[in-house]
Amino acid sequence: MKVLEGKASVVTGGGRGIGRGHCLRLAENGGAVVVNDVDLEEAKKVVAEIEQAGGKASANDSDIGTREGAAQLVDQCVSEFGRIDGCVNNAGIVRDRTFLKMTDSEFDDVFRIHAKGTFMCAQEAALRMKEQGGGGSIVNTVSAAHYGNFGQTNYAGAKGAIASMTYTWALELSRYGIRVNAISPSGSTRMSATYKGADGKEVEAPFVDPTLNGHFVAWLCSDDANWVTGQLFGTGRDRVLVVEQPRYGTGMFMPGGLTVAELQEHFRGSLGDKLESFGLMKSAYPFHDGVGPKPKS
Numbered sequence: 381m382k383v384l385e386g387k388a389s390v391v392t393g394g395g396r397g398i399g400r401g402h403c404l405r406l407a408e409n410g411g412a413v414v415v416n417d418v419d420l421e422e423a424k425k426v427v428a429e430i431e432q433a434g435g436k437a438s439a440n441d442s443d444i445g446t447r448e449g450a451a452q453l454v455d456q457c458v459s460e461f462g463r464i465d466g467c468v469n470n471a472g473i474v475r476d477r478t479f480l481k482m483t484d485s486e487f488d489d490v491f492r493i494h495a496k497g498t499f500m501c502a503q504e505a506a507l508r509m510k511e512q513g514g515g516g517s518i519v520n521t522v523s524a525a526h527y528g529n530f531g532q533t534n535y536a537g538a539k540g541a542i543a544s545m546t547y548t549w550a551l552e553l554s555r556y557g558i559r560v561n562a563i564s565p566s567g568s569t570r571m572s573a574t575y576k577g578a579d580g581k582e583v584e585a586p587f588v589d590p591t592l593n594g595h596f597v598a599w600l601c602s603d604d605a606n607w608v609t610g611q612l613f614g615t616g617r618d619r620v621l622v623v624e625q626p627r628y629g630t631g632m633f634m635p636g637g638l639t640v641a642e643l644q645e646h647f648r649g650s651l652g653d654k655l656e657s658f659g660l661m662k663s664a665y666p667f668h669d670g671v672g673p674k675p676k677s
């Protein structure tokens with residue numbers, strides 16, 4: 381028996397790129413899939429591909445950045461396949477611009493689809509999973525951009541919000557047996573074609589099969605992974621990586637707390653060489669001479 385036999389899932393933005401791969405892998409492992417995409421023609425093509433291979437799928441063109449769209453997507457899964465066991469929040473857009481030039485609408489559009497869309501779809505799905513008696517798998521999509529990435533205030537911020545929501549929902553939904561994880565995928569897609577290097581220039585990257593992320597998503601939605609929750613994973617290509625979670629690191633301590641005078645005296649010597657590189661590229665501190673892992677005395 382295939383690992384997803386009897387289970388049904390929705391995949392947002394499943395019409396192309398990484399989401400298409402999730403749909404194909406869920407279906408080839410026996411799951412029924414609602415392939416969502418605002419681009420209905422692309423969603424229908426994926427449905428046809430799944431059906432041709434003997435799988436079960438149906439197309440949905442909800443805008444998942446609206447409450448009606450999120451509710452309608454989950455309704456369709458339950459009315460067509462009798463239940464919902466998996467919710468894969470994958471849909472996304474980019475509107476890159478440097479922070480000082482970014483407009484409100486560029487910020488709002490990206491947050492609406494990534495952060496709020498993930499919130500609404502996951503909530504609609506989790507309510508239905510709870511009603512069914514519990515159990516289920518929510519898979520969100522983050523990006524290494526959430527460590528900070530040049531020109532991506534909106535995208536990095538929304539992905540960081542999704543990471544934090546993933547940890548929070550994993551805590552809240554464990555009582556219903558609903559697991560919540562996120563992947564940070566990789567693949568050559570329409571979106572990845574917009575990526576720029578650290579210098580802001582176009583990069584020529586080798587082709588990476590975007591459908592490879594789907595194997596891990598299918599496994600996460602199976603009962604074999606029924607003990608895995610609250611985790612972020614780097615997926616795609618030839619590996620699966622555990623993304624380390626933010627935590628308090630090394631520190632300095634003083635009974636009664638640290639005054640400005642004490643910080644002036646001790647901070648550089650105690651923590652100056654403990655400060656971490658930051659950003660997706662983990663570049664050294666790009667900040668004059670004042671900040672750096674090895675400060676000048």
Ligand SMILES: NC(=O)c1ccc[n+]([C@@H]2O[C@H](COP(=O)([O-])OP(=O)(O)OC[C@H]3O[C@@H](n4cnc5c(N)ncnc54)[C@H](O)[C@@H]3O)[C@@H](O)[C@H]2O)c1
Nearest residue numbers: 393397398418443444470471472523566567569570571572
């Ligand atoms: N490609 C990469 O290397 C990479 C890296 C990190 C994270 N990601 C993430 O993976 C996910 C998929 O990205 P991709 O590279 O496959 O991009 P893509 O542009 O190829 O596919 C995204 C799909 O989402 C659909 N979509 C957009 N807005 C929607 C909406 N409101 N409702 C429903 N569908 C909508 C689009 O029509 C498109 O088919 C995104 O969340 C992205 O941020 C991608």
